[in-house]
Amino acid sequence: MSDDPVLSKIQEAVGRMRDPETGRPLSKTGQVGEIQYDASANSVKCTIKLSTHSSPVRDEYSESVAEVIRSTVPELARVEMKVDTLDRPPATIGQVGITVKSVIAVGSGKGGVGKSTLAASIALTLEKAGATVGLMDADVYGPSIPHLLGLSGRPEIQNGKIVPIYAGRMPVMSMGFLIEKDQAVIWRGPMLHGAINQFLRDTYWGQLDYLIIDMPPGTGDIALTLSQMLPLSGAVVVCTPQEVALLDAVKAIAMFRKTEIPILGMVENMSGFVCPDCGKQYDIFGRGGARDKAEELKVPFLGEVPLNISLRQKSDQGSLAAALEEPICHDAMQRIVRSLVRELARKAAMAPMSAPLPILT
Numbered sequence: 001m002s003d004d005p006v007l008s009k010i011q012e013a014v015g016r017m018r019d020p021e022t023g024r025p026l027s028k029t030g031q032v033g034e035i036q037y038d039a040s041a042n043s044v045k046c047t048i049k050l051s052t053h054s055s056p057v058r059d060e061y062s063e064s065v066a067e068v069i070r071s072t073v074p075e076l077a078r079v080e081m082k083v084d085t086l087d088r089p090p091a092t093i094g095q096v097g098i099t100v101k102s103v104i105a106v107g108s109g110k111g112g113v114g115k116s117t118l119a120a121s122i123a124l125t126l127e128k129a130g131a132t133v134g135l136m137d138a139d140v141y142g143p144s145i146p147h148l149l150g151l152s153g154r155p156e157i158q159n160g161k162i163v164p165i166y167a168g169r170m171p172v173m174s175m176g177f178l179i180e181k182d183q184a185v186i187w188r189g190p191m192l193h194g195a196i197n198q199f200l201r202d203t204y205w206g207q208l209d210y211l212i213i214d215m216p217p218g219t220g221d222i223a224l225t226l227s228q229m230l231p232l233s234g235a236v237v238v239c240t241p242q243e244v245a246l247l248d249a250v251k252a253i254a255m256f257r258k259t260e261i262p263i264l265g266m267v268e269n270m271s272g273f274v275c276p277d278c279g280k281q282y283d284i285f286g287r288g289g290a291r292d293k294a295e296e297l298k299v300p301f302l303g304e305v306p307l308n309i310s311l312r313q314k315s316d317q318g319s320l321a322a323a324l325e326e327p328i329c330h331d332a333m334q335r336i337v338r339s340l341v342r343e344l345a346r347k348a349a350m351a352p353m354s355a356p357l358p359i360l361t
Contacts, residue, residue, distance in 0.1 A: 135212050163204055253297060
């Protein structure tokens with residue numbers, strides 16, 4: 001700690017800030033870098049370190065640190081922030097031995113609400129923000145992730161591991177890679193659970209910040225299977241605004257709660273349509289139903305995605321990533337992903353991760 005009382009106050013204030021990933025104080029995790037206080041210029045230069053897991057909230061977290069500095073020393077004329085990348089590899093978790101920091105299930109109470117599109121969009125948006133992401137299609141009976149991402153081919157086996165198909169740098173695994181397009185999967189429960197286990201245990205996922213799992217629609221027992229295989233960080237429930245869809249979304253939330261999987265939030269898909277010709281908004285399926293239901297059920301509301309012709313067209317063409325570059329989809333997904341990572345950070349702050357044990361030699 002510095003001999004300068006002002007600099008010491010700043011160092012203490014920054015050190016008390018919670019790391020978004022672990023929930024621990026930055027001073028305890030070695031994430032406070034150099035802090036320079038220039039009394040003559042009445043300015044501060046502060047460097048902190050964040051892992052790639054926190055990349056989606058990197059800018060807003062940096063600004064929150066700057067605000068803490070300003071509130072600690074109100075007379076400051078300027079605060080300059082720098083965020084370096086902290087190298088913090090994930091640990092191996094669960095019975096399946098996967099190396100990942102956060103496992104997020106994306107589910108819905110019924111089909112046809114855009115769950116797979118949202119799951120893939122969340123994964124792509126996290127990756128573009130700088131996180132390391134994997135995407136697993138657990139919707140074995142209706143695997144649509146390969147089509148949405150324009151992926152094809154058969155995974156190879158190397159050294160006893162399944163090599164996933166890659167969408168850019170993102171590993172993807174789906175039953176859609178293993179069957180013909182027009183072939184139906186007619187399996188009983190044990191075979192389905194065996195496939196999920198193999199996808200998790202035997203796929204070479206590498207080291208991930210996030211594994212996004214596209215769940216089958218409805219309230220089957222896949223959630224229970226997953227909860228027994230590995231600790232899930234939580235679930236995102238996708239629904240559309242109308243009451244008939246919300247009734248099923250409530251059942252999905254009840255299912256996740258029964259299997260003790262935390263609810264990270266609800267997303268409202270197909271939330272209004274803005275006519276590209278006249279700019280008028282039409283609430284074809286209604287609007288705001290998921291927000292109201294989330295408030296009623298006391299779960300976070302992560303955001304809404306409007307109906308969008310380009311999103312539908314590009315998804316059909318296997319170019320979902322291109323659709324997410326367009327302002328309507330881009331802005332909606334940015335809000336959703338930031339809200340999602342904020343909720344993970346909030347949960348981490350409530351139950352901070354333990355410090356790693358020293359390695360004895």
